[in-house]
Amino acid sequence: AQTVTQSQPEMSVQEAETVTLSCTYDTSENNYYLFWYKQPPSRQMILVIRQEAYKQQNATENRFSVNFQKAAKSFSLKISDSQLGDTAMYFCAFMKGAGNMLTFGGGTRLMVKP
Amino acid sequence: GAGVSQSPRYKVAKRGQDVALRCDPISGHVSLFWYQQALGQGPEFLTYFQNEAQLDKSGLPSDRFFAERPEGSVSTLKIQRTQQEDSAVYLCASSRSGQGADEQYFGPGTRLTVT
Numbered sequence: 004a005q006t007v008t009q010s011q012p013e014m015s016v017q018e019a020e021t022v023t024l025s026c027t028y029d030t031s032e033n034n035y036y037l038f039w040y041k042q043p044p045s046r047q048m049i050l051v052i053r054q055e056a057y058k059q060q061n062a063t064e065n066r067f068s069v070n071f072q073k074a075a076k077s078f079s080l081k082i083s084d085s086q087l088g089d090t091a092m093y094f095c096a097f098m099k100g101a102g103n104m105l106t107f108g109g110g111t112r113l114m115v116k117p
Numbered sequence: 118g119a120g121v122s123q124s125p126r127y128k129v130a131k132r133g134q135d136v137a138l139r140c141d142p143i144s145g146h147v148s149l150f151w152y153q154q155a156l157g158q159g160p161e162f163l164t165y166f167q168n169e170a171q172l173d174k175s176g177l178p179s180d181r182f183f184a185e186r187p188e189g190s191v192s193t194l195k196i197q198r199t200q201q202e203d204s205a206v207y208l209c210a211s212s213r214s215g216q217g218a219d220e221q222y223f224g225p226g227t228r229l230t231v232t
Contacts, residue, residue: 007159036218046206047120048160048223055218094159098218104150104173105221107159 005030005097009108016085017116023070024080024111026095035099037071039080042092042110051093054078085115119143121224123209129230130199138194138227142211149192150221151184152208160208166192199231 006029016022028037039051054062054071062069066086070079082089092112096105122141130136142149148167152160153176162176168189177184181200186192196203206228210221 038218040223045225047225048208048210050220053218053220096159104162104165104176105152105160106162107152109159110157 005032005035005099005106007095007097007106007108009093009095009111011111012109013112013114015114015116016082018085018087020085021081021083022085022113024082024093024095024113026078026080026108028076028078028095028097028108030076030097030099032099035097037069037078038096038098038105039067039069039078040094040096040107041089042094044091048094052080082113087115087117089113090115121209121211121222123207123224123227125227126225127228127230129232132200132231133198135195135197136199136229138196138207138229140192140194140209140211140224142190142192142209143213143222144190145213146211146222147189147214148212148219148221149186150210150212151192151194152210153178154206154208154226156205163194163207196229199229201231204229204231 035056037054052064066083092110095108151163154160164184165173166186181197183195206226208226209224212219212221
């Protein structure tokens with residue numbers, strides 16, 4: 004079974020600064036996908052960024068980028084130029100193979116302060 | 118287009134009552150997932166459909182939980198004889214093809230409170 008661990012229950016950052024959220028996972032699979040999801044207070048989960056394990060290049064989406072360290076089984080999310088709208092719960096998630104269920108970490112609550 | 122919708126948004130049930138939670142996925146999406154999210158925790162997988170076929174129900178916590186998707190679109194999660202530990206937000210998600218790193222689109226959830 005896969006496990007996903009987010010060791011930072013809560014974090015805060017000043018507006019316009021950069022913050023990094025940590026995620027580690029445990030798996031014996033070689034083919035998998037990793038995701039970061041954002042859950043604002045309204046509770047609808049939104050995909051932030053995804054990474055295929057077979058790709059060495061780290062994924063980026065505008066202000067969001069990941070640091071994927073496959074050997075270390077680490078998948079951190081960097082948010083640059085933080086905005087007030089980034090305030091939310093952030094979940095790291097693992098998908099074994101293609102089109103399968105997601106295994107989520109416990110989440111990190113991020114507060115962006117003005 | 119319309120996203121994933123769920124109804125009701127909130128449900129209060131007395132212990133022992135049966136409840137039915139509905140999920141309308143994005144039109145044309147092949148895969149549909151149900152997750153349970155306890156307060157302050159990450160979602161946990163319950164069950165998965167590809168069209169009308171339930172391919173994985175390993176996450177259902179007991180035989181009181183039952184899910185169906187008879188025509189391959191709308192899905193219903195039914196909980197019989199509800200218990201207090203069933204109190205949680207139930208999230209539904211759908212994805213286009215069930216292949217590759219398909220994004221799962223989530224609904225707003227149904228918050229179930231068992232009193």
